[in-house]
Amino acid sequence: MAFIPHTPEDIAHMLNVIGVSSIDDLFDEIPADLRAGVLDVPAPLSEMLVGRLMADRAALDGRPxxxxxAGAYEHHIPAPVWAIATRGEFYSAYTPYQAEASQGTLQLIYEYQSMMCALTGMEVSNASLYDGASALAEACLMAVRSNRHSKSRRILVPRTVNPTYTRVAQTIAGNQDISFVPVDFDRSAGRLGVEALEAHAGQDFTALVVQQPNFFGSMEEVDALTDWAHRNNILVIAVVNPTSLALLKPPAAWGADGVSGADIVCGEGQALGVPLASGGPYFGFMATRMQYVRQMPGRIVGRTVDVEGRPGFSLTLQAREQHIRRSKATSNICTNQGLMVTAATIYMSLLGxxxxxxxxxxxxxxxxxxxxxxxxxxxxxxxxxxxxxxxxxxxxxxxxxxxxxxxxxxxxxxxxxxxxxxxxxxxxxxxxxxxxxxxxxxxxxxxxxxxxxxxxxxxxxxxxx
Amino acid sequence: MTELKMREPLIFELSKAGRGAPTQFPPLERSAVQVPAHLRRSAPPTLPEVSELQVVRHYTRLSQMNFSIDTHFYPLGSCTMKYNPKACNTYAMLPEFLGRHPLGPEPQGFLACMYELQEMLQEITGMTAVSLTPMAGAQGEFAGVAMIRAYHRARHDAARTEIIVPQAAHGTNPATATMCGFIVKEIPCDANGDVDIEALQAAVSPATAGIMLTNPSTLGVFERKIVQIARIVHEAGGLLYYDGANLNAILGKVRPGDMGFDVIHMNLHKTFSTPHGGGGPGSGAVGVSARLKPFLPLPIVGKDGARYRWLTERDLPQSIGRLSGFMGNAGVNLRAYIYMRLLGREGMVRVAEFAALNANYLMKRLQGLGFEAAYPQRRASHEFIITLKQENKAYHVSAMDVAKRLLDYGFHAPTTYFPLLVPECLLIEPTETEAKEDLDRFCDAMASIREEMRHDPEKLTSAPHTMPVRRLDDVRAAKQLDLIWNATAGG
Structure with missing residues (x-):
């Protein structure tokens, strides 16, 4: 029996302890007329045959x-990245709720948060979100919670932002009466011009989304866009490519003065050691200013001390999350993309x-x-x-x-x-x-x-x- | 467990300027292009500068500071921590699968697997159609409730603004209903763990959009009045949402579709054994009955003759939309597919059977040791609850203390303080892949902890003693936020 270790003697002994005569008796609380018949699914295969099947399927797809x-990038992935990430101790562990028995995962996430803040220049990062597109959706919801000057729940989304991201944001945030207002781009330059934004000046908007580099690969004039938004009491949501941040100005430094900065930074982390793999699993990242940390969704790891004063790591600020706040949580998100973050952290350490x-x-x-x-x-x-x-x-x-x-x-x-x-x-x-x-x-x-x-x-x- | 006692500096503390892993750097033959000066970063990011061996050793050592299924019994209730077969990872990581760009031509080999996965999930759950795109259980829930909203809207039934949620429900249920713009109405459970039918009857109205239920419930028991609940909600014009958190308990035994559910999400990372990865990635496929099919999230895999293709907005114009940049956690779905092919028809039914056998055996044995089951008159499903309220009163030890002490005995703790309804509770889910000997060892540890409660409660209240750290100061963690390493503070 696949992955079931019970011998006939074990079964007999266990049923005897329970005080029933058959395994079927354990299901006697399910009304008889609801019981399922034989499932119409294929018969079991041995690992050898499954291996053969999968190799045949893979061969059909080839290696072009x-x-x-367009949002998923093929980079070299160093051999240690997945050799370590697929170690059972990382691969088969759960969310680190029992902090003392999960210090490995927790310290790794703390290192990850530090690296994402180094890249973006921001003060705090969460432990990751599902992917880049859903991270933008969460960033829009977070902007609505964070921008006290704005009542409109309207977000400016230039057409230079990945159109799929915009659609995902609509799916996820649209049910909360948030609307997305498109802004056209400069047809010859292939980027957003401040002139296009001027039409919206003086109106109530919650946030402006700026993707750098944008969906066309062009570099946006981020300083001018950031300053325009802040002049109009609009938060800046930066959508960035993490690889590019090794060369490009970090979002925290956007603005002509070099310190004004984006307010919420998010993006797709796949480029950092995660394979293309038909589109997932990847991971979304999110970073922000300390002043907005309690509005940020997702897991966050903090360093603290134990009863003997030794440093250790644990999940923190959990009062934001669904298992505590239920219907008043910042988001329904429970997980991060832990395994992908493991890969990304090893990748960033190797590349430096x-x-x-x-x-x-x-x-x-x-x-x-x-x-x-x-x-x-x-x-x-x-x-x-x-x-x-x-x-x-x-x-x-x-x-x-x-x-x-x-x-x-x-x-x-x-x-x-x-x-x-x-x-x-x-x-x-x-x-x-x-x-x-x-x-x-x-x-x-x-x-x-x-x-x-x-x-x-x-x-x-x-x-x- | 000695390896767990070790400590490891931060990777940043191993860093030295000028060191690196240059074999991993791409050759820079020429660099004619430059980022314009005003868009360029002024100083390099403070990433660590370490050798390849330092990286390998550091993260290998960190991995050894974790409990995991591969190393420890992990009876974490509601999380289904069963063995993650190695084959699922090995064959999902074939180079053709890993190298495939999601926006390339429709890959027939990969799509064949996804199409068959959809079909198998439909059959197992008794639903009409499945979308694999939600990236986690919570996103599957979101998709499900968003479909309920879209359904009522399409019928111009705008008055349906409320979602009913039993108090025992997982916290994601009310959080999701709120995210979808609904008002949450919580209803109680009766003393036997079933939904309070009178409270339900009082709660339904023309404002009812639907109800979110887990069955077996988070109390670890099968909801016996499910048919009656379905009738009450349907007669009120609402729909039934099935939270698949506990699908492992009923796999092949009873199908949510047959119980009357209109929409369900499945946690492929629980029932279909894809890895939890230290907190993700998961995958939260959704299944629907015929009337919700037009609203499924995209993309979905369709089949024209012998050719597989993505269904898009053109095929499903009423879809609630897209939830991810591409097609959800494709690689997780591939692992679930491989798992299901290994198990097959016979293996699937045995999942529920042996999960129930292990849970009921463990419950009986712990009762025999003097522990109190929260619902002793009920069968355990794939999990059960022990309440330590007597022990708490008699010995001043808490469920948390027992959980932490179990770590010293080499067992991951069960889920604690969930569901919130049962005081000082441990929610215990052994799963079907654990051998009787391991369950017996767990009972031995619980017996010995019970002795300690009586004679040396300090052993519990100060536990754990053998981990890399003792109990952590969570209040300080939340008050004096230290969320990133800071070079100037010297770590």
Whole structure:
């Protein structure tokens, strides 16, 4: 019996102690007419056969050369990261409620919180949230609780923010009468202009969301945007890429004076040692100013002392949470993404400030190389003028869907088609290259794109004649 | 347990400027591009600078300061800490699965697994359709209650503003109802642990949107009047929400759909044995009856002929929307799928059978040692409650003291002080994967703790004695917040 250790003698002895004659008697409180029949699910498989099945399924999906980013980034993951994260002592432990028997997990989370504050410049971080998109939703709810100047529950969300994040925020926060007001972007620069915000000046808004780098990969003028929001009593929610923070100004320093800063910082942590894995599990991070710590959702670990005065770690500020506050909690969230945080903490320790900066710099360089190579192909040009980090938008002279399908046939994932999300951009696609892409990979993409574009042009020509 | 007594400095305290793990750094052949000066950071972040061996040793040592299923019996009630089979991790981490970008072409191998997982979960729960996208139990709850709201709205029944929650419910239930914009109405349970039917009848009205129930309840007993409850709520125009926290107790024995539930969430990290990972990731798949199907959260895996594809807003225009950046905790779902294929039809039923056998055996044995069961006249489900109110009165020891002392005996503590209704309680869930010998060792420890209560209660009130730290000052932790390492404060 799979994973059940009982021998017939054990069963007989245990039933005798309980005072029943069969296991079935243990279910005698369930009304007879509710009892289930035989389940229509497959018969058990041995581990060997399951292994074979999964290997076959995996082989169907193959290992294409990936140039998609758009919220999930392919970076090198050092071998120690998952070798340690999958140790049973981390992998099969529960939330550290019994602090004395969970000091390993608790100290690791304290180190994680410290590292996220080092990257963002903020004063406090939580122990993580589900993912980047839901972290933005929670940040919006938190902004409503935190901004005492605002009664409107309206949040400005520029269209340069990942559109899926905006939709998730709508799903999660929309039931609490929070509304999201879109702001258009500068079509030539590919970033948000303060001019677009001026139309909203003087009105009551709770928060402005600023994504840096934005969904197009462009760098926003974060200082001007932050100062505009604060002049209008609007909180700034920063959505940031943690890799980029090794090079970019930390959100705590946003604003022309260098200290004004974003109020709530959140984002997707996947880039820090978590595999792409079809979209999850990843983890969301959140950091803020000390003054808002009691409005922050999710677990928080603090350092304290034990009865002998020795330092130790425990979950703290639990009065915010659902198991204490029930219907008045800051959020219904119980878990963090503990295992992903374990991986990320090991990743950041291995890379350190120099390694992470090297990953960021190499990714930025590789994307620049990719854009330079691809724009040599006839019918391909760069969409925007703003400086970009490790993603950029390209414009094709024909619909990206057919070109991406042709590239996929050649084993290349060529980017994300933007024509449904941003129809006004025309035939746009956003591409990404990280440090994992070598010269040969970029050349393979260029050659395949030239092929695909050429084929498409020939095809169109034939159809015309 | 000697390894648990060790101490380990913070990783920052091991750091030295100029040290690192350079094999992990990408080569920088050229760097022609630069971040514009006004967007650049002025000083590098204070991440640790340590060697690869230092990192490996530090985090390996931290891991050894944890209790886990792999190392200890972990009878944490309501959390279903059963064995997490290694195969589930190994095969979910095949390079093709790990390397796949979520926005690439629809992967037929992965989607086949997810489609079959949806189908198996439907069959096991008796629901019509399943979405795997919620990333944890609490998000599954949110999706479920949001669907109830969307359903009433679609029928222009805007007066339904209340969700009924029994007092014994997990704290997430009322928190979720509030997040979905509902008013929470709590109702009591009777002396036998069942919902108070009179209170329910008094609570339902044209304002009732639905009720959130766990069955077996958090009191560790099966809700015997479930059919009657379903009738009362349905006749009032409300829907029934099933909190799947305790699904392990009834797997293959009775299906929530057959009990009359309209929507359920499942904790795949409990019943289907995906790892708890020190507090996540979980996965909170939701299942619905036919009338809620149009409102399911996206994406869902569909099948056209032999081809699998994502269903989107085009297929389900009334969907409550998306809950995650991509498709939820895909890798967790893959582990649950592998677990279910290993167990199969026969294995699933045995989960509930042996979870119940272990729980009822342990309850009887502890009663035999003099401990008081909270509901002695009832069968235990997969878990049961011991109340220490007598011991508290006689020896001035608390449930917390017993919990901490158990750590010294090498057992993770049961859940304490939950449910809130039972004074000085321990909620004990052994799960089906524990052997009789381990249950007996736990009983030996409880017997010995019982002796200590009488003769040396100080042993309990000052426990634990063998962990890396003694009891921590939680008041100080919340008052003098120390949430991050500070270089200038010198750690």
């Amino acid at each position: 050369l990936n140039f998609i980013g 400030p120099r390694g992470l900066a090297a990953v960021a710099q190499a990714s930025m360089q590789r994307t620049a190389d990719l854009v330079a190579a691809l724009t040599q192909v006839a019918g391909v040009k760069k969409a925007f003028t703003a400086p970009h980090f490790h993603e950029a938008v390209l414009l094709l002279d024909r619909p990206p869907a057919e070109i991406l399908a042709a590239l996929s046939q050649r084993g290349i994932l060529g980017g994300l088609d933007l024509s449904e999300r941003y129809p006004e951009l025309g035939h746009a696609l956003v591409v990404c290259a990280t440090e994992t892409k070598l010269d040969a990979d970029i050349e393979a993409y260029r050659a395949a794109l030239a092929d695909a574009m050429g084929d498409a042009r020939d095809h169109a020509k034939r159809n015309r004649s």
